[in-house]
Amino acid sequence: MKMRSLKALAPVDWISALVMIVLGLAVVVGALDYRLGTAGRMGPGFYPMLLGGLMVLLGMGVALRALFGKAADSTSEDKAADDAREEAANSRRSLICVPLSIALFGLLLQPAGLIPACLALVIVSTLAAPTFSIKRLVALCIGVPLLVVLIFVVGLGLPFTLIRGVW
Numbered sequence: 001m002k003m004r005s006l007k008a009l010a011p012v013d014w015i016s017a018l019v020m021i022v023l024g025l026a027v028v029v030g031a032l033d034y035r036l037g038t039a040g041r042m043g044p045g046f047y048p049m050l051l052g053g054l055m056v057l058l059g060m061g062v063a064l065r066a067l068f069g070k071a072a073d074s075t076s077e078d079k080a081a082d083d084a085r086e087e088a089a090n091s092r093r094s095l096i097c098v099p100l101s102i103a104l105f106g107l108l109l110q111p112a113g114l115i116p117a118c119l120a121l122v123i124v125s126t127l128a129a130p131t132f133s134i135k136r137l138v139a140l141c142i143g144v145p146l147l148v149v150l151i152f153v154v155g156l157g158l159p160f161t162l163i164r165g166v167w
Contacts, residue, residue, distance in 0.1 A: 020059030027052030
């Protein structure tokens with residue numbers, strides 16, 4: 001594997017790696033204040049310690065990929081620029097649609113019920129995807145509410161109203 005020159009390194013990769021490593025270390029240090037326990041009998045600090053460690057490892061992986069990854073050649077610079085523009089548009093759409101879908105879920109859960117809230121969440125968050133497929137939307141509109149009802153209402157016995165005025 002050939003290491004890239006420092007001029008060819010993407011600053012976004014380094015900033016992402018640094019942020020992940022710093023946040024992961026902060027979580028690990030914060031988790032040290034709690035009892036860790038064992039894998040069989042986890043304490044309150046076990047899960048944050050695990051997630052913080054995984055975030056540090058992920059940040060290191062991003063940094064290594066940035067350092068040793070395949071550098072873009074000059075013939076693919078136009079394609080890379082087009083991809084970057086498309087990714088920026090998708091990112092903006094995601095920044096709007098995902099929080100909006102979560103807010104709609106929270107706003108609709110009490111007055112409409114669990115199933116309509118799940119449907120709103122799925123429909124609006126699907127708009128954040130770079131490609132739209134009606135088959136995927138229908139599958140998610142059936143699958144997500146079904147799984148949510150099976151897990152939370154049937155499995156855990158939580159008292160959710162499924163559809164206000166009906167169930």
